Structures are given as structure tokens and as C-alpha cells.
Amino acid sequence: MKKSLYFSLIFLAMFTACKKGFPVDDDGLLITTRSDCYVSSFEILGADYQTVRSKAAVVDTTAQTVNVEVLFGTDLKNLYPQFTLVTDAKLDPKIPGKVDFSDLSNPKQWTVVSGNRKVKKTYTVYLTVQKIN
Amino acid sequence: MKKTHILCLLGLLIFAFTGCKEKEYAVPTPKSGLQNDVIKRSLGPGIVGLDMEFAYAMALLPEQGKLVSATVTASIAGATGTYLDNKFYSTNSSGVEVGTVVGSASVNSGNATTVTYNADISAATLRYFYRIPEEARGRDVSFTFSVTGSNGETVSYKMGPYPIRRMELKKGLVVIDPTTSYLSIADMAVYDATFAAANPTKIDLIYLYRAITGVTFNHALVAPTASAEYRPGISLPAGLNNKTKMIKAWDVRDQQLVIGSAVATSVFVDDVDLEQRNFTDAPDFAINTRAESGIWLETADGKYRAYIYINSVVNTATSKQMTISIKRLTMK
Incomplete structure (x- = not known):
């Protein structure tokens, strides 16, 4: 009687141990079933962490571009771009600090990766500076 | 078995009655002898030319004597403008601080600043303003607050060290x-x-x-x-x-x-x-x-x-x- 109880417990432990957990990616972020993959809005801050946009950034999810005009006199070498993404998506590469946008002829690119990590879309950020009329 | 129950019930009743006993307030007994305490009132880094402010509280039971003098000794002599206020402050009904003179204006002598109390003061809190001198730039400064009573007793309180910035x-x-x-x-x-x-x-x-x-x-x-x-x-x-x-x-x-x-x-x-x-x-x-x-x-x-x-x-x-x-x- 006791023996059969022990065996039942061992089997139960085996089955519970094999239960599938939630999948996570290399960054420890949850991989979901969502395949949506786009940038919903874009902000860019100066060295003083205040916006340097002269007007709202234009995000084109079809062309996969972000067009943003910054104020005259913006220090282009020390900017902090901020992407707002669709639920569960992530950005690659990450933005750990300030970004140098001073080479306007070579626009920066970031890739949005969907929640299921199967769809990837690369966005190009075109930055222009407000000009004196 | 029944006896145990009765004992438990009695115990609970005693606990309940003693638990509800109202504790009467008793006026705390003040400490005997000369007492003192200090707080630093000013915030931020110490910078040459600015003031560091302290509040120095001191008291002696009236039956034991009166306050005679209060002295603050800085490890580096304060610049012109250093003083120990000869008033204690209270707040009136409009929220405005009102000072009451309790002694002579402070006298600076070397590193020490002293207020001599009027004849009948038993307790006061005086404010000390230390104007940071050029000599203190990049160094530490500390303070000894001391008070003497008419009973011959002297007590002191040390504050610091406080680093003075180079800026x-x-x-x-x-x-x-x-x-x-x-x-x-x-x-x-x-x-x-x-x-x-x-x-x-x-x-x-x-x-x-x-x-x-x-x-x-x-x-x-x-x-x-x-x-x-x-x-x-x-x-x-x-x-x-x-x-x-x-x-x-x-x-x-x-x-x-x-x-x-x-x-x-x-x-x-x-x-x-x-x-x-x-x-x-x-x-x-x-x-x-x-x-x-x-x-x-x-x-x-x-x-x-x-x-x-x-x-x-x-x-x-x-x-x-x-x-x-x-x-x-x-x-x-």
C-alpha cells in the first residue's frame, strides 16, 4: 500500500516537472503570440531631457520611416530618441543612452521585433533641422 | 476537565478586566542637571561665503540654577558675519517667528562665539550662523557647542565634521x-x-x-x-x-x-x-x-x-x- 503511494507521488512529480513554462527571449522578455510589428509614436529629447521636436514626428508604418524635424540650434550629437512600439514588440538595437544624429546623410535605423519574435521591420529615422526662413 | 475550563474562563476574565484599565497620564520627570542638544538647520553643500545654520537647545531646571553662557567653537574660525543669535524664537498666531532676547549680542573671539545670558534664563534655543571662511575651502570643519550653568556645570555637544566644498x-x-x-x-x-x-x-x-x-x-x-x-x-x-x-x-x-x-x-x-x-x-x-x-x-x-x-x-x-x-x- 505504502509502496504504491510513493510511486504515485514520483509520477506526479515527474509530470508536474515537465509542465511547459512561459517562453522568454534572450533579454528575458516574454515571447507572446502577437505578430504586430510597428512603431506607434516617436519622441526625441535633448541633453536637458526636454523635447527638441519642432512639431510632431511623422511615423509611416508602410514605408517604415520616421520623419522628425528638430529645433534650430539642437545639439545633434547628444540626443535621446524614444520609440513607442506596439504591444509586446521590442527594439533592436537597444538605446542605452544618447545617440549621435549629426551625420544627417546617414540616417539611423532600428528594427522592431514583434511579440512572437518572428516578424522584424527596420525603421529609418530621417532627422531634419529647423531652418531660418 | 471541568476544573480546567473554569480556570481558563477565570484567567480570561482577569485578562479582560486588566486590559481595559485606563492608564493615567503622568507628567514626565525632567532630567536633572544641565542638558543640551543641537540640530543643523541649513541644507546643501558648505560653500565659502555661505552660512551654515544650527539650532542649539539648552536647559537647566530652575531650582538647580540658571544658564550663564553659551559658546560655539569652530575648528576653523568663521568669517565676518559669524554669530550666535541672542534670541530664542517662537511662532505667533500669524505664523510669524518672533524673537525674544535672552542675552547679550554674541562676541567672536578667535574660533569661539559666545552669548552671555541675562540673569533669569533657564532654557533657550539659540541659532548659530557660521559664515564659511576662505581658509575652510576644501577642508573639514567641526563645531563644539557648550553651555555653562550657574550651578558650575558645563556640558557640550560636538557636530561635524562637515566637508567644505572647493567650488x-x-x-x-x-x-x-x-x-x-x-x-x-x-x-x-x-x-x-x-x-x-x-x-x-x-x-x-x-x-x-x-x-x-x-x-x-x-x-x-x-x-x-x-x-x-x-x-x-x-x-x-x-x-x-x-x-x-x-x-x-x-x-x-x-x-x-x-x-x-x-x-x-x-x-x-x-x-x-x-x-x-x-x-x-x-x-x-x-x-x-x-x-x-x-x-x-x-x-x-x-x-x-x-x-x-x-x-x-x-x-x-x-x-x-x-x-x-x-x-x-x-x-x-
Whole structure:
């Protein structure tokens, strides 16, 4: 009687141990079933962490571009771009600090990766500076 | 079994009755002998020329005697303006502090500041203001607060050590476009174009205000090396070529740089903030600077780093100016 109880417990432990957990990616972020993959809005801050946009950034999810005009006199070498993404998506590469946008002829690119990590879309950020009329 | 139940019930009843007993308030017995205590009232880093403020409380039971004198001894003698207030303060019904004189005006002698009490004082809290002297720059300063009673007893209380910062502070400089728009960090002073032409190496920044259609320019501080588009309409005197590096800042409303009580903050720029600031890739211009914003800067020779706080700006038809305050650290 006791023996059969022990065996039942061992089997139960085996089955519970094999239960599938939630999948996570290399960054420890949850991989979901969502395949949506786009940038919903874009902000860019100066060295003083205040916006340097002269007007709202234009995000084109079809062309996969972000067009943003910054104020005259913006220090282009020390900017902090901020992407707002669709639920569960992530950005690659990450933005750990300030970004140098001073080479306007070579626009920066970031890739949005969907929640299921199967769809990837690369966005190009075109930055222009407000000009004196 | 029944006996146990009865005993438990009795126990509970006793507990319930004793638990509900009301405890009567008793006036605490004051400590015998001369007592003293100190708190530091001022906040922020100690900077030469500013005051450190303490409140020194002392008391002796009336039947044991009266207070005779209170002395504060600083490890480094305070500058002119150091004093121990001879009043204690209470707040009246309107919330205004009212001082009551309890002794003679304080006397400074060497490192010590003393108030001699009037004849009938048993308890008082006196405020001590230590004006930080030049000798204390970059050193630690500590204080011994002591009081003597008429019973012959003397007690003391030690405070510190408090590190005094190396930085210097200047408040309320007014830069005006176009008359006095040249700023020297080395001198922490504002000059006109004639002085700038005669002393070009001293000029680190130029102030200007421009209202330009289509862009937000407004109040700006630029280095002499800044591109001409960032200093429109300015013909620089010959020889001005200091490339001052600048980083714009917002929400760094340093309490020690604020003028008056318009902006109450608990933010302080310290030596370490200037020492650790990274000026790599910093530009030589700051356009569209606003009141209550700031600028971190490093002079062209790397000798000074500073934080400029913009207290206020004026741009009327007749006046374009900015009032600024500076904390400056000598780096080499």
C-alpha cells in the first residue's frame, strides 16, 4: 500500500516537472503570440531631457520611416530618441543612452521585433533641422 | 476537565478586566542637571561665503540654577558675519517667528562665539550662523557647542565634521544684449565689448537675444567659436576664440543659486557633479535658454567647470537681458 503511494507521488512529480513554462527571449522578455510589428509614436529629447521636436514626428508604418524635424540650434550629437512600439514588440538595437544624429546623410535605423519574435521591420529615422526662413 | 475550563474562563476574565484599565497620564520627570542638544538647520553643500545654520537647545531646571553662557567653537574660525543669535524664537498666531532676547549680542573671539545670558534664563534655543571662511575651502570643519550653568556645570555637544566644498559661487550677474553681453568664467564677471576687445582670452561666453521668424532662438549663450548662424548680428572683437563646451540642463534649480524664495527646491549642485560631468562632444552654443533652466560648461582650457543657473529673463521692447548665478569649480 505504502509502496504504491510513493510511486504515485514520483509520477506526479515527474509530470508536474515537465509542465511547459512561459517562453522568454534572450533579454528575458516574454515571447507572446502577437505578430504586430510597428512603431506607434516617436519622441526625441535633448541633453536637458526636454523635447527638441519642432512639431510632431511623422511615423509611416508602410514605408517604415520616421520623419522628425528638430529645433534650430539642437545639439545633434547628444540626443535621446524614444520609440513607442506596439504591444509586446521590442527594439533592436537597444538605446542605452544618447545617440549621435549629426551625420544627417546617414540616417539611423532600428528594427522592431514583434511579440512572437518572428516578424522584424527596420525603421529609418530621417532627422531634419529647423531652418531660418 | 471541568476544573480546567473554569480556570481558563477565570484567567480570561482577569485578562479582560486588566486590559481595559485606563492608564493615567503622568507628567514626565525632567532630567536633572544641565542638558543640551543641537540640530543643523541649513541644507546643501558648505560653500565659502555661505552660512551654515544650527539650532542649539539648552536647559537647566530652575531650582538647580540658571544658564550663564553659551559658546560655539569652530575648528576653523568663521568669517565676518559669524554669530550666535541672542534670541530664542517662537511662532505667533500669524505664523510669524518672533524673537525674544535672552542675552547679550554674541562676541567672536578667535574660533569661539559666545552669548552671555541675562540673569533669569533657564532654557533657550539659540541659532548659530557660521559664515564659511576662505581658509575652510576644501577642508573639514567641526563645531563644539557648550553651555555653562550657574550651578558650575558645563556640558557640550560636538557636530561635524562637515566637508567644505572647493567650488565658488556668484549670484545675480546680469547679462544685457548688446551692452554688457560678454561673460568671463575666470572672473565670474560680465563685461562690455570694449573690455572683451582688450581682454579676448578672458571671454568664455556671449549672451544674445534674437526673435527670429520660423525658429525658436530667444535667449542664448554661445562661445566665441560658435558658428555665425548661432550668433546672428554679432561682430566679435578680434582675438575672441575660446571654445567653451556647454550642456543644457533643465530641472536643476539649485537652492543656493535661486534668488529670493520664488523657487523652493531641495536640489544642490555639488563639486562631484561638476567633476564627473562628461563634456566629450558637447557643443559650443546653447540656444533657446529659459528662466529656471541651466547650463553645465567647461572652459576652453579645461581649467574651470561651472553650472550657470538662469534666474530670470527679460525680453521687452527696450530690454533683452538675463540674470544668472554661477557655481564654479577649478579643475586644474
